[in-house]
Structures are given as C-alpha cells and as structure tokens.
Amino acid sequence: MLSKTFLKDVETIHSDTHSGAAKIAQNCLIALKQECLTSSDKISRSFLKTAIQLLLDTHPMATIENALLPIFVRLVQLIDSHRLENGDPKPNIEMIFATRREQLRIGEKQTQETLVKILRPLKSILTFSHSSTVIKALLQVAHEGFTDKVVYILESRPLKEGERTAYTLANAGFKNVVLGIDLAIHEFAQRAEAAVFGADMIRVDGRILNKIGSVTIAKIFRDLNKEVIVAASLSKICLRGIIEKDHGWHPVIPQRNPKEVSNIVHPNLETWNKYFEVVSPKLISLLIMDKEEFRSPIEQHLPNFIETSTLADQIEKLRKTWNDADYTMV
Numbered sequence: 001m002l003s004k005t006f007l008k009d010v011e012t013i014h015s016d017t018h019s020g021a022a023k024i025a026q027n028c029l030i031a032l033k034q035e036c037l038t039s040s041d042k043i044s045r046s047f048l049k050t051a052i053q054l055l056l057d058t059h060p061m062a063t064i065e066n067a068l069l070p071i072f073v074r075l076v077q078l079i080d081s082h083r084l085e086n087g088d089p090k091p092n093i094e095m096i097f098a099t100r101r102e103q104l105r106i107g108e109k110q111t112q113e114t115l116v117k118i119l120r121p122l123k124s125i126l127t128f129s130h131s132s133t134v135i136k137a138l139l140q141v142a143h144e145g146f147t148d149k150v151v152y153i154l155e156s157r158p159l160k161e162g163e164r165t166a167y168t169l170a171n172a173g174f175k176n177v178v179l180g181i182d183l184a185i186h187e188f189a190q191r192a193e194a195a196v197f198g199a200d201m202i203r204v205d206g207r208i209l210n211k212i213g214s215v216t217i218a219k220i221f222r223d224l225n226k227e228v229i230v231a232a233s234l235s236k237i238c239l240r241g242i243i244e245k246d247h248g249w250h251p252v253i254p255q256r257n258p259k260e261v262s263n264i265v266h267p268n269l270e271t272w273n274k275y276f277e278v279v280s281p282k283l284i285s286l287l288i289m290d291k292e293e294f295r296s297p298i299e300q301h302l303p304n305f306i307e308t309s310t311l312a313d314q315i316e317k318l319r320k321t322w323n324d325a326d327y328t329m330v
Contacts, residue, residue, distance in 0.1 A: 002051055009027075014057075022132050037094075044079065045325035046325055048076065052068045060254075069318055071100050072325075073321050112137045113291075115137040115288050119149075120146055126153070126195045129156040129198075130164055131165075131231075133198045154180060154188065156182065195218065199236050202302075204306055205299055206299035207279065208230055210279060212274060213277075228283060230287050231287075233290055258272075259271075
C-alpha cells in the first residue's frame with residue numbers, strides 16, 4: 001500500500017505547471033526514493049510499478065519515463081538479491097537513485113554544450129516558453145561574452161513563461177532581449193536567423209511533443225527557409241513507445257485548468273487549455289541530443305541511432321520486467 005505522503009507528492013507534481021521537465025522529473029525521483037526508503041522492507045514489483053505509473057501519469061513527459069523506468073529495473077534486481085542476502089537495502093536504494101540522477105545530469109549537460117556550439121555564431125535567434133535546456137545554453141553563451149546577439153522571445157500564455165525567460169536572459173547580460181506576444185511570431189521570424197526550442201518528448205519516428213505554439217513557429221521559419229533547432233537530451237526519447245514496440249505511441253494530452261485562461265463561465269462557452277502539441281520532423285532542420293546532431297530528414301536517422309545507442313541495451317530487459325509486473329489500482 002502506498003503511503004499518504006507519496007500520494008500527496010503525486011498530486012503536488014501533477015499540479016506543478018511552472019517547473020520545467022527536468023525539475024519535474026527530479027521531483028518524481030525524490031518522491032519515489034522517499035517512498036522506497038520508507039517502505040524498503042515491503043516493496044515489491046507490483047508496489048514499484050503502481051508508484052511509478054502514478055508518477056508517469058502526472059505529465060506527458062519523456063523525461064519522467066527515462067528517470068523512472070530504468071530505476072524500476074535496478075530496484076527489481078535489488079528486491080531479488082535482497083531476498084537472498086537479507087541485508088539492509090537502503091544504502092543500495094540511495095546509490096541507485098544517485099546514479100540515475102547523475103546519468104540524467106550528464107546527458108543534459110552534453111546537450112547544452114552541443115547547443116552552445118550552434119548558438120555562438122548566430123547573431124539573432126527566437127525562442128519561446130521556458131525551456132531549461134535552451135536557457136542554460138544561452139546563459140553559457142552570455143558567460144562566454146556573446147551578449148550582443150538579439151534574442152527574440154514570444155510570450156507563452158497562460159503562465160507567462162516567456163516573460164520569465166526574457167527576464168532571466170536580460171539579467172544574464174544579453175543587451176538585446178525583445179519580448180513580444182505570441183502573435184508577433186511573423187514579425188519576429190523576419191528578423192531572427194533561427195528558432196530554438198526544447199522538447200518534452202521525442203518519438204522514434206522523429207515527431208516532437210512540445211509546448212503549444214511550436215508547430216506555428218516551426219512552419220513560419222521553415223517557410224522562410226530558416227533553421228528550426230530542437231535541443232533535448234536522450235532522456236526525452238519516448239521510452240514507453242519503444243517498450244510497447246509502438247514507435248507511433250501517442251500519449252494523451254490532457255486539458256489543464258480552464259481558469260488559467262479565463263474565469264468566465266457560460267453554458268455556450270468552452271475554455272480550451274492544452275499545453276502540448278506534436279511537431280512533425282519535416283518542420284525541424286536540426287535535432288540536438290547529447291553530443292549528437294541530426295540534420296533533416298530526422299526521421300531517417302533517429303531509429304538507427306536509438307538501436308545502436310546505450311539505450312537499446314536496456315530495452316529488452318526493461319520491456320520484460322515492466323510487462324511482467326502487476327499494476328494495483330489505488
């Protein structure tokens with residue numbers, strides 16, 4: 001039985017609409033680790049799968065999948081060995097979570113470094129929303145002294161992520177930060193050399209799940225023969241789609257709280273508030289993942305890369321371990 005504290009943590013994570021994917025994934029790891037440490041003497045495969053499934057359902061983010069599913073395999077191995085050795089599992093639980101956090105950090109850092117290399121020569125770029133990968137790369141660019149480039153930022157309602165991004169970059173020393181409403185996209189696209197944004201999920205077929213507005217930005221830039229650059233670590237690969245052998249696996253994109261958009265209530269009015277949409281790989285000219293750079297056509301390069309990456313070595317074991325475990329309704 002999962003604890004009330006864990007269920008409360010799940011609800012808090014589900015309600016978090018301000019943090020980026022990396023931060024939310026970290027919070028999921030913290031919640032799961034605490035539950036495992038608290039219940040170390042009674043955790044089972046079913047217990048773990050149920051807890052992880054609840055966390056996976058909080059947000060349609062591949063970062064959460066990639067944070068938690070490899071942990072599941074390691075914890076199952078620990079459960080099996082603990083039954084034989086009858087030792088204290090807590091130090092090993094701590095080590096498993098620490099190792100996974102470090103692996104995710106390294107991948108994110110490599111992606112940022114690769115993006116920095118791409119950003120240095122550009123005189124102007126456009127971004128939007130609040131991608132931690134893009135922001136950290138731009139902060140590094142500013143630290144290196146490339147503060148004279150123009151950064152156009154589109155506001156991203158209803159949570160004003162664009163405003164937060166603009167303030168962060170202006171505060172970092174960029175001398176030309178221009179913030180505009182989302183409908184300024186056509187005007188800003190005329191001025192910027194490239195559009196740069198992150199991704200919440202990358203499918204094996206090259207489709208990208210990202211903040212609503214990404215498709216419009218990508219289409220306008222591609223129509224202008226300008227680059228559309230997406231930067232996301234390997235941890236953004238849709239792991240469940242690979243496990244279920246469905247490369248077109250489509251997560252449910254839920255409606256969020258309509259009051260974020262409007263407090264008006266009327267029987268003839270429906271307030272629509274979805275955060276994410278799917279971007280076709282044909283609209284993306286460059287995909288950056290860790291140290292890798294994939295040029296269009298991305299959909300032709302990505303499947304082969306994943307099959308030969310370190311991720312592929314884990315898939316069969318993960319598929320069998322996950323599918324063999326039972327899920328308990330909470």
